[in-house]
Amino acid sequence: MARQPDGPPPPPTVQKLRIRYAKRGRLRFASHRDLARALERALRRAQVPMAFSAGFSPHPKISYLGAAPTGAASEAEYVEIGLSVRCDPEAVRAALDAALPEDVAVLECVEAGEGTGSLADRIDTSVWRVELPGMTLDELAPAVEELLARDVVVVAKRTKNGLKDIDARPSVVSASASAGAGCAILHVVVRQGTPAVRPDDVLAALAAVADLHPPLPPRAVREAQGRLDDTGTVADPLDPDRTAGAPDQEAHATV
Amino acid sequence: MTAELRTTAGESLYPRLEPLLAQIQKPIQYVGGELNAQLKPWDAAAVHWALMYPDAYEVGLPNQGLMILYEVLNERADALAERTYAVWPDLAALMRANGVPQFTVDGHRSVADFDVLGVSFATELGYTNLLEALDLAGVPLHSVARDESHPVVVAGGHAAFNPEPVADFVDCAVLGDGEQAVGDITDVVKAWKAQGRPGGREELLARLARVDGVYVPRFYAVSYADDGVIASVSRTRDDVPAKVGKRTVMDLDEWPYPKTPLVPLAESVHERMSVEIFRGCTRGCRFCQAGMITRPVRERTITGIGSMVEQGLKATGYEEVGLLSLSSADHSEIGQLAKELADRYEGTNTGLSLPSTRVDAFNVTLANELSRNGRRSGLTFAPEGGSERIRRVINKTVSKEDLVRTVTTAYANGWTQVKLYFMCGLPTETDEDVLEIAELAVEVIRAGREASGRKDIRCTVSIGGFVPKPHTPFQWAAQAGAETIDHRLRVLRAKINEDRRIGRSIGLRYHDGKPGVIEGLLSRGDRRVGRVIERVWREGGRFDGWSEHFSYDRWVAAATEELAPFGVGLDWYTTRERTEHEILPWDHLDSGLDKEWLWDDWQDALSEEEVADCRWTPCYDCGVCPTMGTEIQIGPTGRSLLPIAPV
Numbered sequence: 001m002a003r004q005p006d007g008p009p010p011p012p013t014v015q016k017l018r019i020r021y022a023k024r025g026r027l028r029f030a031s032h033r034d035l036a037r038a039l040e041r042a043l044r045r046a047q048v049p050m051a052f053s054a055g056f057s058p059h060p061k062i063s064y065l066g067a068a069p070t071g072a073a074s075e076a077e078y079v080e081i082g083l084s085v086r087c088d089p090e091a092v093r094a095a096l097d098a099a100l101p102e103d104v105a106v107l108e109c110v111e112a113g114e115g116t117g118s119l120a121d122r123i124d125t126s127v128w129r130v131e132l133p134g135m136t137l138d139e140l141a142p143a144v145e146e147l148l149a150r151d152v153v154v155v156a157k158r159t160k161n162g163l164k165d166i167d168a169r170p171s172v173v174s175a176s177a178s179a180g181a182g183c184a185i186l187h188v189v190v191r192q193g194t195p196a197v198r199p200d201d202v203l204a205a206l207a208a209v210a211d212l213h214p215p216l217p218p219r220a221v222r223e224a225q226g227r228l229d230d231t232g233t234v235a236d237p238l239d240p241d242r243t244a245g246a247p248d249q250e251a252h253a254t255v
Numbered sequence: 256m257t258a259e260l261r262t263t264a265g266e267s268l269y270p271r272l273e274p275l276l277a278q279i280q281k282p283i284q285y286v287g288g289e290l291n292a293q294l295k296p297w298d299a300a301a302v303h304w305a306l307m308y309p310d311a312y313e314v315g316l317p318n319q320g321l322m323i324l325y326e327v328l329n330e331r332a333d334a335l336a337e338r339t340y341a342v343w344p345d346l347a348a349l350m351r352a353n354g355v356p357q358f359t360v361d362g363h364r365s366v367a368d369f370d371v372l373g374v375s376f377a378t379e380l381g382y383t384n385l386l387e388a389l390d391l392a393g394v395p396l397h398s399v400a401r402d403e404s405h406p407v408v409v410a411g412g413h414a415a416f417n418p419e420p421v422a423d424f425v426d427c428a429v430l431g432d433g434e435q436a437v438g439d440i441t442d443v444v445k446a447w448k449a450q451g452r453p454g455g456r457e458e459l460l461a462r463l464a465r466v467d468g469v470y471v472p473r474f475y476a477v478s479y480a481d482d483g484v485i486a487s488v489s490r491t492r493d494d495v496p497a498k499v500g501k502r503t504v505m506d507l508d509e510w511p512y513p514k515t516p517l518v519p520l521a522e523s524v525h526e527r528m529s530v531e532i533f534r535g536c537t538r539g540c541r542f543c544q545a546g547m548i549t550r551p552v553r554e555r556t557i558t559g560i561g562s563m564v565e566q567g568l569k570a571t572g573y574e575e576v577g578l579l580s581l582s583s584a585d586h587s588e589i590g591q592l593a594k595e596l597a598d599r600y601e602g603t604n605t606g607l608s609l610p611s612t613r614v615d616a617f618n619v620t621l622a623n624e625l626s627r628n629g630r631r632s633g634l635t636f637a638p639e640g641g642s643e644r645i646r647r648v649i650n651k652t653v654s655k656e657d658l659v660r661t662v663t664t665a666y667a668n669g670w671t672q673v674k675l676y677f678m679c680g681l682p683t684e685t686d687e688d689v690l691e692i693a694e695l696a697v698e699v700i701r702a703g704r705e706a707s708g709r710k711d712i713r714c715t716v717s718i719g720g721f722v723p724k725p726h727t728p729f730q731w732a733a734q735a736g737a738e739t740i741d742h743r744l745r746v747l748r749a750k751i752n753e754d755r756r757i758g759r760s761i762g763l764r765y766h767d768g769k770p771g772v773i774e775g776l777l778s779r780g781d782r783r784v785g786r787v788i789e790r791v792w793r794e795g796g797r798f799d800g801w802s803e804h805f806s807y808d809r810w811v812a813a814a815t816e817e818l819a820p821f822g823v824g825l826d827w828y829t830t831r832e833r834t835e836h837e838i839l840p841w842d843h844l845d846s847g848l849d850k851e852w853l854w855d856d857w858q859d860a861l862s863e864e865e866v867a868d869c870r871w872t873p874c875y876d877c878g879v880c881p882t883m884g885t886e887i888q889i890g891p892t893g894r895s896l897l898p899i900a901p902v
Contacts, residue, residue, distance in 0.1 A: 026269075027520070029282035034520040041290075041518060041572030057630045058604055071277050099572070101288055101520070217277035 013051040013061055013082035016112035017089055018119055018241055019096070022075045023068065027103035028219075032067035035104070039079065042099035048092055049085040065120055065225075069198050074222035076127075078237065080112065080119055113244025122237035123192070125173065125228040130186040130199050134215040140177040140184035143210035147202075148175060155204035157195060164195070168205040171197035173228060191228065265297030268355055269363040275349040283521045284312035285346065287360035290518035291570060293329045293336075294361050300335035301445045304328050304437070305359055305369040305406065307388060309381035310800060312340040312360070316517060317525040319579065320375050320412060323512040324433050334441050337361035337369075341384040342391065344797060344804075350391060357392035366392040370444050372406040373437070374425070376414035379777035380770070380799040382421055386792040389424065396789065398426050398473060403456045407463070409440065416501075416548050417725040417841040420780040420788060422472035426460055430468050430844060431501030431548070432534070434510050439466045464495040468502035470844060471495065477782055477840075483823040485781060485838040500845040501548065503885050507534060508559035515570040527575035527608065530563045531555070532592070536581035537869045537877075537887070538613075540639070540651045541860050542678065544724035545581055548846045550879040552870060553888045557588040557595070561896040564596060568605065575606045575629055583609040584616035585870075587890040593624035595896035600628050611635040611676065614653045614661050619668045633672030633715075634665050641677055641692035647863040648683050650856075655691075659698050662714070666703035671712050673699070679743050680721040680735030680768070682860065689743040692716060693750035700760045715762040716751070718744065720771035724778050726846040728856035730839060733832040734775045737807075740768030769807040773799065775829040776814065781840035784828070786817040847885075849878030 023030060030038070040060060043050055052058040061082030068074040083092075093109035100106065112119075132140060147153065153169040173189040186206075190197050199220035206212040226234040276282035287294075297303070306325055308315025315321065321338065328336035337359035342350065350356070357366040366372060366388065374385055386396055389408070395401050398408070410418050410428040418428035429436045443466060447459045454461075464471040474495045480486040490497060504510055516528050533554040536546035555563070564576050578592070586592065596607055606629015612622075614636050622634060638658055640646040646653060662673050677692050696716050703712045720740045723729045744765050752758045776784060790813040798804035814825040833839065835854055842850070852875075859866065866875055870889060880886050 026286040026288055027283075029276055029286050030520050031281075031283065033522065034283050037522070037526075038520050040574075043572070044574060045569070045572035052604060060604075071282065101290065103288065217274045219277075 009054050010052045010058060011084040013084065015083045015086045017081050017083065017087075017092055017109050018112055018238055019079050019081065019093070019106060020108040020238060021077050021079070021100075022073075022105045022107055023077060023103065024073050024105065025103040027101060028071060028073040031070040032064065035067065035077075036062075036064060038100060038104065042096055043081070046092075046095035046099040048081070048095065049083050049087065051082040051084040063119075065123060066192060066196075068222045069200070072199060072220040072222060075107070076222055076225045078119060078123065078225065108238060110238050110241045113241040116240040116244050119237060122227050122235070122240065123225050125226060125234050126190050126192060126222050127224040127234055128186075128188045128190060128199050128202075129221045129223050130188065130203070131180060131183045131219040131221075132186060132214045133183045133217075133219070135184040137177055137179040137184045139212065140186060143206045143212040144175050144177045144186065146209045147172065147205055150209055153205040153208055155201055155208055157201055157204075159195075166195045166197070166201070168197050168201045172202060172205070174232065175202070189228070189232075189234065264368040265303075265362070265364050267363045268358050268365060271353065271355050272358065272363060275346060275353060275355065278349060279345045280343065281521065284340070284519075285342075285360060287363065289316070289520065290572075291515040292361055292517060293325070295329065295335040297335070297362070297364070299332075301333040301448065302335070302371065302441045303369040304334060304336040304371045304373055304441075305339050305366045306336055307339045307366075307372060307374045307385075308341075309374055309376065309384035309388065310341050311343065311798070312519075313521060313523045314800075315340045316519045316521075316523045317529070318375065318377070319513070319529055319531060320377075320433065322517055323510075324373065324437050325517075326512050326514060327434055328437055328441065331438070331441065333445060337364060339366055339388070341381075341388065341798065347387065347391060357388050367394055367406065369406045370448070371409055371440065373409045373411060376410055376412040378800060379414050379420070379774055380805075381414075382777060382788050383792045383796045383799055385421065385424060386789065387797050397423050399423075401426070401456060403452050403459070405456075407444070407459065413544060413548060414778075416544070416844060416846060417778065417780075418470065418472065419477075419782050419840040420777050420784040422782045423785040423789075426471065426473075427463050428470045428472070429502065430470060430499060430846070432504040433502070434504050434512070436466070436468050436502045440469065461492065461494065464492075468500065470499040472782075475843065479783075479821065481822075483821060483827060485840060488838065488843050498843050498845045500883065501847060503883050504534075505553060505885060505888065507531070507553050507555045507888075511559060511563050514563075514566060516567055516573075518571045518573070525577070526573075527577045528567045528571050528573040529577040529579045530560055530567060531579045532560050532583055532586050532589075533580045533889075536585075538582060538585070538651070539856075539866050539868065539875075541649050541728040541856060542639070542681065542721055542724075543581075544727050547727045547848060549581070550847065550877065551885050551887045554586060554588075554890055556890060556892045556894065557592050557896060558892070558894045560592060561596070561599075565599075565899055574604055575608055577608050577610065579610060582613055582616070584612045584621065588892065590618075590621055590624075591891075591895065593621050597624045597627040599896060599899055603628060606630050606632075608632065611637045614638060614658050617661050617665075619664055622665065622670070623668070631670070633674055634670050635674040635676065636662065637676035638695075639676065639678050640681060640688065641690070641695065642688040644863060645681055645684055645688040647865055648860050649678075649681055650860065650865055652865050655695060655698075658695065659702050662699045663702040663706045666709075666712050667706040669707075671709070672715070673703075673713070674715045674717060675699075677716065677718045678721040679718050679747075679765075680740045680771070682729060682732040684735070684743075686743060686746055689747050690750050692718070693747055693753075696751060696761045697754065697757050700757050704760075713760050713762065715764060718747070718763070718765040720766070720768045722771050722775045722778055725839065725841045726848055726853075728853050728860055730779065730853065731833040731835070731837075731857055734772070734829040735768070736826075736830050737768035737772050740771065744768075766802065770799070770802070770805055772825070772829055773805075773807065773810045776810075776825055779840070780828055783818060783821050783823065787814045790817055845882070847877075847879035847882040849876070849882070852877050
């Protein structure tokens, strides 16, 4: 039997909040671990009453969902937190937003709807927008068409064990090109899975099929995440919680 | 750098840096914007400081000294301070290829635009990183080649007590506490600029040389005798001091910095907030440069510490507070402090920690209070020497029985991890002294298993090679060579593994002896060593504190070739014992310690005689207080911490 610290166990989780946040600007260079640390500290500064795990090494109850890669910005990162005291979700959102760095914006906070299932089950697809500075629509559009025309596109992906060949094509649900200010823009919807196909891999696929090489480092933004339905639409993963509404319990504490 | 890429002073380089960041490892360390970082408008300040920690961001960011000066300077309306760190080779290559100079992380401003570049040297292994930063900044490496458009390069930190090896590269060195010195330097630079820079750089440096605690190497000439030792050090101007004394800040409660500690997004080596609970140490450990050069002991009061902890936690969101000093359990109010802080933060998962604990100052009550609200981490003790004999030599006396009893008590009270720090290569040391480390560790595990009734307790033995440092009684000692260190570590490891049933509970952490030899060269080196540093840098030497970047062979080859014309070499600087009256390269730099007292203490070490702490026994005349006009400031104050109102 593992040893436990003296004293009573920590208070249980009485409320789960689901949060959508954005990482923008300079903080696109933050890694998942960097953001996790920043979030934990911000929760403390904002004095959000977190629930903690038991044991000698108590950790706040936070579940992270698949993070955007280092270097990519995102408007749709998700995290779930467990509280030991019920709070008004909007108050938590505002307090957390104020406590986080300027380039991290807490966009939404909703209470987990009862019986709505896990948040992870509602996310299997990412919607990306990739700016390609110094590139024109005329260069990008045919490459995208070429990519979509293929059934198999093998690219070398950097993994912990060195480079590994993967087929990037099956994960690409849809892709299109548009023109931006001084850049071409790649819009691509990618199914999440293993191996994970990220914007870099899609660009590698474009290089493989059409010899497309951006002259400047691309800038990727994840615009949305959610579950892909039969119509090809990505559903907002917080919708079921909003519909379910908060369980009717005692008044919220203020944050 | 090409002319068209030059920016106007103070302009942000970020737009040019950003595309490079997409191509490198850990770009977050270069973007700035940390919690509590400050960014002031360039033109609002009369004097601009770039503060550099010459190592990677993750090591440099938590540095307390730099954080303190950053705040102290930025509090002045007429000054601005930004931070810069050593750039990893992947980014450095891209910066050179794209003409992006060394930048600050706050405003991404070119370091060359600043009036002062302050570099904090905690260790001598950062010297090559200074040269790399100067080169990336487009600032001439050599002080003599700079003109009034270049920043004044100021060295600080403990290594600045012998800045001679970098004397060609720095313009000045500040000895001792920086809080007040940076203000004085700012005043001088501001006045000189306002007057239209009269007399150019030479005049500015001459004015700085008259600031208390500021040493300007170019105004001191060094000559050497035929046998290689220093023949004389003499002033080249009458208006600079013959001997430069260190700065000492008295009454630390009046300097409660950092008030708003920086919190990085990137991972750093210390994931906690630190509060310095006292400065200085008079325990008199003979190997310890920090304890010698930071005297006397100046405690912060319990209430002063309480308010720093409160303010700092609010400002950072950290969940652990390190109570920092050279020997934290020695604070006169430590027991009460730990208890009352634990009371204050009951139920908040806020842990307290001490860097390491003296065996003779440890008690379970204190350790329990420290971990009452937080994670219970391992305990660390630093006996430093393996045998009682060698512990008398280094003046860190604790009996084997006391050591085993203390560690066993910790195991019996639920701690399962204990770390023990030792040094290897101490003066007069033999294999037997080092082998006693193994006996001690075995005894600790045996007694610990019995006392705790558990098999899963662990003891980690961490060993560092001893490097003799300036301004210590061991400054005359012969350093043990790398082969000696490596041999002793080998026999120690074999001894620990003799009995696997015990040995598997003991971890051994050590580095080979080679980096210590180079650190030794740089620690006790003179101006001739500067050529070695420059050559190593030119041949690619960077990040010498990192084993994956450090090249012993490159250092040895450079030392051999650059020092041969002077008739000296690596061994001459390291494994050679100095004689009593040899002029040491730092003799004209005054830490307050009386050289005769240091020598007598060295002789006492050789005859294994101890000296007691002057906080509790009469003064032993080390010289610091009378020379510097300072005094010991310790409690107890009789005050206590009131609960803070819950929020």
